[in-house]
Amino acid sequence: MLGFASPLRLRRMGVVGMNRRNVRYIAPNNARSLYPLVDNKLKTKLLCDEHGIAVPRLLGVCRFQHHLRELDEFLHEHPSFVIKPAKGSGGKGIVVVSSRQGRNFQKPSGEQITIQSIKRHTSNTLSGLYSLGGKPDVAIIEEMVQFTDDFADFSFEGVPDVRVIVYRGYPVMAMMRLSTHASDGKANLHQGAVGVGIDLASGRALQGVQHGHLITHHPDTERRLSELVVPQWSDLLELAARSYEVTGLGYIGADIVIDRARGPLLLELNARPGLAIQMANGKGLEPRVGLAEQRANDYPDGRQESASDRVLYATESIAAL
Amino acid sequence: MNPGRQIVALVALLVIAGVSLVWYKHQVLGFPLLASESQTLWKIEATLKFDALGGPVTASINLPDAVVGRSDVFTEQMAPGYQFAIVDQDNNSIAQWRHADPPEGAQVLYLRSEIFFNELGPLTEAPAPVPVTPHLIGLEARGFADARQILAAMDLEPAALVETILREINSPQSAWLGLLLRDRSRRADKVQLAADLLAFQGIAARVIRGVELIDRQRGRSARFMLKVWQDNAWQLYDAKSATALPWTKFIEFQQGEQALFEVFGGEKSELSFAVVSEERAAFVNAVENARNHSSWLVDFSIYSLPVAQQSTFKLLLLIPLGALVVVILRNLVGIRTSGTFMPILIALSFLQTSLLPGLMLFLLVVGTGLLVRSYMSRLNLLLVPRIAAVLVFVIILYAAIGIAAHKLGFDWGAKVTFFPMIILSWTIERMSILWDEDGAREVFIQGGGSLVTASVAYLLMNSQTVSDAIFLYPEMLLIVLAIIIAIGSYSGYRLSDLRRFQPMERY
Numbered sequence: 001m002l003g004f005a006s007p008l009r010l011r012r013m014g015v016v017g018m019n020r021r022n023v024r025y026i027a028p029n030n031a032r033s034l035y036p037l038v039d040n041k042l043k044t045k046l047l048c049d050e051h052g053i054a055v056p057r058l059l060g061v062c063r064f065q066h067h068l069r070e071l072d073e074f075l076h077e078h079p080s081f082v083i084k085p086a087k088g089s090g091g092k093g094i095v096v097v098s099s100r101q102g103r104n105f106q107k108p109s110g111e112q113i114t115i116q117s118i119k120r121h122t123s124n125t126l127s128g129l130y131s132l133g134g135k136p137d138v139a140i141i142e143e144m145v146q147f148t149d150d151f152a153d154f155s156f157e158g159v160p161d162v163r164v165i166v167y168r169g170y171p172v173m174a175m176m177r178l179s180t181h182a183s184d185g186k187a188n189l190h191q192g193a194v195g196v197g198i199d200l201a202s203g204r205a206l207q208g209v210q211h212g213h214l215i216t217h218h219p220d221t222e223r224r225l226s227e228l229v230v231p232q233w234s235d236l237l238e239l240a241a242r243s244y245e246v247t248g249l250g251y252i253g254a255d256i257v258i259d260r261a262r263g264p265l266l267l268e269l270n271a272r273p274g275l276a277i278q279m280a281n282g283k284g285l286e287p288r289v290g291l292a293e294q295r296a297n298d299y300p301d302g303r304q305e306s307a308s309d310r311v312l313y314a315t316e317s318i319a320a321l
Numbered sequence: 322m323n324p325g326r327q328i329v330a331l332v333a334l335l336v337i338a339g340v341s342l343v344w345y346k347h348q349v350l351g352f353p354l355l356a357s358e359s360q361t362l363w364k365i366e367a368t369l370k371f372d373a374l375g376g377p378v379t380a381s382i383n384l385p386d387a388v389v390g391r392s393d394v395f396t397e398q399m400a401p402g403y404q405f406a407i408v409d410q411d412n413n414s415i416a417q418w419r420h421a422d423p424p425e426g427a428q429v430l431y432l433r434s435e436i437f438f439n440e441l442g443p444l445t446e447a448p449a450p451v452p453v454t455p456h457l458i459g460l461e462a463r464g465f466a467d468a469r470q471i472l473a474a475m476d477l478e479p480a481a482l483v484e485t486i487l488r489e490i491n492s493p494q495s496a497w498l499g500l501l502l503r504d505r506s507r508r509a510d511k512v513q514l515a516a517d518l519l520a521f522q523g524i525a526a527r528v529i530r531g532v533e534l535i536d537r538q539r540g541r542s543a544r545f546m547l548k549v550w551q552d553n554a555w556q557l558y559d560a561k562s563a564t565a566l567p568w569t570k571f572i573e574f575q576q577g578e579q580a581l582f583e584v585f586g587g588e589k590s591e592l593s594f595a596v597v598s599e600e601r602a603a604f605v606n607a608v609e610n611a612r613n614h615s616s617w618l619v620d621f622s623i624y625s626l627p628v629a630q631q632s633t634f635k636l637l638l639l640i641p642l643g644a645l646v647v648v649i650l651r652n653l654v655g656i657r658t659s660g661t662f663m664p665i666l667i668a669l670s671f672l673q674t675s676l677l678p679g680l681m682l683f684l685l686v687v688g689t690g691l692l693v694r695s696y697m698s699r700l701n702l703l704l705v706p707r708i709a710a711v712l713v714f715v716i717i718l719y720a721a722i723g724i725a726a727h728k729l730g731f732d733w734g735a736k737v738t739f740f741p742m743i744i745l746s747w748t749i750e751r752m753s754i755l756w757d758e759d760g761a762r763e764v765f766i767q768g769g770g771s772l773v774t775a776s777v778a779y780l781l782m783n784s785q786t787v788s789d790a791i792f793l794y795p796e797m798l799l800i801v802l803a804i805i806i807a808i809g810s811y812s813g814y815r816l817s818d819l820r821r822f823q824p825m826e827r828y
């Protein structure tokens with residue numbers, strides 16, 4: 001068909017559409033009352049810390065406009081940091097500072113910004129410019145993640161993260177998001193970032209997709225995507241799987257980055273993760289979710305497997321689908 | 322019950338309730354299916370003139386008897402200083418005016434009624450009327466006997482018989498009625514002669530008087546007609562043209578011995594009629610009719626509100642349609658819009674401005690707003706003051722467009738005020754952030770999506786058929802609700818999914 005997939009064929013591939021995701025996966029598994037836990041990155045962070053899930057260290061929180069006056073002094077102790085809105089999404093309002101250049105701050109791309117522009121940005125964040133519905137917000141200041149060299153040539157001007165979809169505690173699909181020149185250093189697929197499907201069993205790249213089309217090499221760095229291997233894969237999956245116990249959300253997308261020193265760190269959790277991950281993997285979510293559902297139902301009365309057993313099941317059984 | 326079953330049950334319930342209410346109103350209350358169906362409404366004005374003699378006056382007009390399938394609505398009367406009442410006398414309604422001491426001289430009294438026909442069945446009567454033969458003596462008896470002979474020789478069908486007799490009484494030099502007609506110069510008497518002749522043939526007939534329903538007539542006096550009992554129903558005959566008439570062409574005010582009108586205490590009285598017809602939406606008549614029969618469905622509906630408020634509600638009733646469009650375009654097609662229900666508000670504005678000027682004004686305001694907003698983002702203002710500034714600018718823009726368009730001679734410019742400015746300011750703000758964060762492409766996708774959605778919603782809401790239908794049958798909102806709920810649980814693909822995942826087919 002011209003520009004449209006046949007719904008029957010998509011059905012057969014088990015591809016999940018927006019409506020199915022919303023009606024079948026999100027509505028029954030994600031209680032609304034739990035949303036604030038993940039819609040607010042500060043809450044997620046504190047909660048994860050409490051449960052021993054590794055996250056980038058929190059440096060400080062800017063809650064009120066009058067905090068801005070102390071911002072300059074506060075940042076003196078931290079040459080590198082990240083400021084982000086607690087209720088932001090889609091990479092909006094995130095400023096990454098990798099070093100200081102005299103009075104100025106330097107972004108990973110080399111661009112320099114002044115303390116004034118950081119203050120203005122933070123002020124905007126507090127008034128809710130980047131938050132959903134324009135609600136007042138707070139600004140989180142956290143340590144900058146030092147990325148492992150494993151991904152050095154796989155990402156352009158930005159930080160690759162791994163998105164894992166976790167269904168009732170079972171990792172069901174994963175992809176790596178590589179920023180490109182086209183995506184302006186952001187790991188947002190619809191802006192032109194590269195999505196690389198990752199084999200659940202091994203952490204190896206399956207295929208790469210940009211703008212929905214298969215690619216074999218990173219468009220900017222020319223690295224072969226098939227050479228991509230995510231290190232500490234089972235640790236990463238376990239981190240993702242444990243977010244289920246912590247939040248109680250049955251269908252989540254965990255964003256994980258790998259720090260050079262600390263290993264996998266949970267960046268954020270998403271209660272409405274997107275569906276582009278299916279394109280990056282060339283596979284539909286449905287059979288995998290179905291299997292996870294079955295497995296979870298085998299453990300009645302709210303009992304469940306431990307996170308490491310769930311990861312084992314995912315790598316052995318779910319990955320095969 | 323699990324949620325899925327509940328939804329199916331709820332949807333079924335809503336659809337059944339909606340459909341049966343619509344059916345009830347259509348079948349039982351006689352609501353038309355389409356508001357565009359029209360009915361002829363006859364406005365009849367009776368004018369009674371007389372000279373008061375001095376002293377108390379009582380004037381009355383005999384009102385038509387109720388007929389099934391015809392609705393008579395007395396609307397108003399005008400007679401300064403007179404006490405008016407509709408009184409019942411021997412099963413007869415009479416409009417009656419009284420005045421203890423009217424000024425001497427010419428008096429004019431008016432009475433207005435509106436009449437329309439639904440489905441007029443045959444006019445029957447039980448027990449069947451009997452032919453009334455007059456008591457005859459002398460020459461009269463001879464004349465009738467001759468006429469009967471001649472008629473018997475003709476051996477006609479009843480209808481032809483009536484027509485022949487009527488033709489005959491109208492001709493000045495009738496061969497076989499000459500004798501009888503000579504003594505009957507008055508019209509009433511001539512028509513009565515026809516009735517008498519029919520009575521001798523065993524056919525019941527009555528002389529009636531009333532108004533013929535012909536558009537744009539004034540100063541007409543009441544006409545005599547003949548009604549004849551044929552095939553177990555009264556058949557109307559025009560005594561003048563000697564042809565049968567349908568009952569929808571004539572309103573009978575008086576029959577036989579009754580007085581059509583009476584004036585005590587006055588002289589030179591004269592009754593005349595004016596008739597005007599008006600094509601009116603059938604539902605207006607249905608509503609009035611249902612209200613007369615005090616149906617709860619109409620009593621507790623928007624029709625019970627004053628007309629001015631009805632039109633407000635008419636607009637409100639359209640909003641669910643807009644919501645339906647948004648739901649369909651979002652969840653079945655997958656169009657992204659800026660702000661979920663913002664397109665409905667835009668569509669409501671389009672209803673005032675109409676589509677093309679509306680689109681142009683919207684693009685003009687939002688486009689200019691975006692330019693100003695992009696300048697302001699360089700000023701580093703705080704959020705709320707910034708949006709307030711955009712709002713002020715939008716209003717200045719409204720005024721500028723209004724004035725400029727007026728000077729240039731486009732009257733649609735002033736319609737810009739129909740756009741909700743707060744919403745527009747927020748739209749500008751949101752789009753400008755979108756522009757900064759996600760690029761121009763996303764702005765065009767969402768802005769275009771909003772406009773497409775608004776336009777489709779507008780086209781639906783602006784359709785006369787649709788809006789009248791919803792107004793006539795607000796119960797249909799239950800069906801709209803059912804569709805929305807059903808779509809809410811639809812887990813199949815959206816059109817946008819099919820587009821988006823299309824490359825997957827080729828992997």
Ligand SMILES: Nc1ncnc2c1ncn2[C@@H]1O[C@H](COP(=O)(O)OP(=O)(O)O)[C@@H](O)[C@H]1O
Pocket residue numbers: 056082088089090091092094096142143144145158159160161187255267268
């Ligand atoms: N602490 C950090 N150190 C380095 N980069 C970060 C950090 N936090 C976020 N980022 C970058 O910002 C992107 C989006 O961050 P995330 O917390 O997932 O916010 P969002 O909800 O906007 O997606 C990440 O993929 C990463 O590239």
Ligand SMILES: [Mg+2]
Pocket residue numbers: 090091255268
């Ligand atoms: Mg993220």
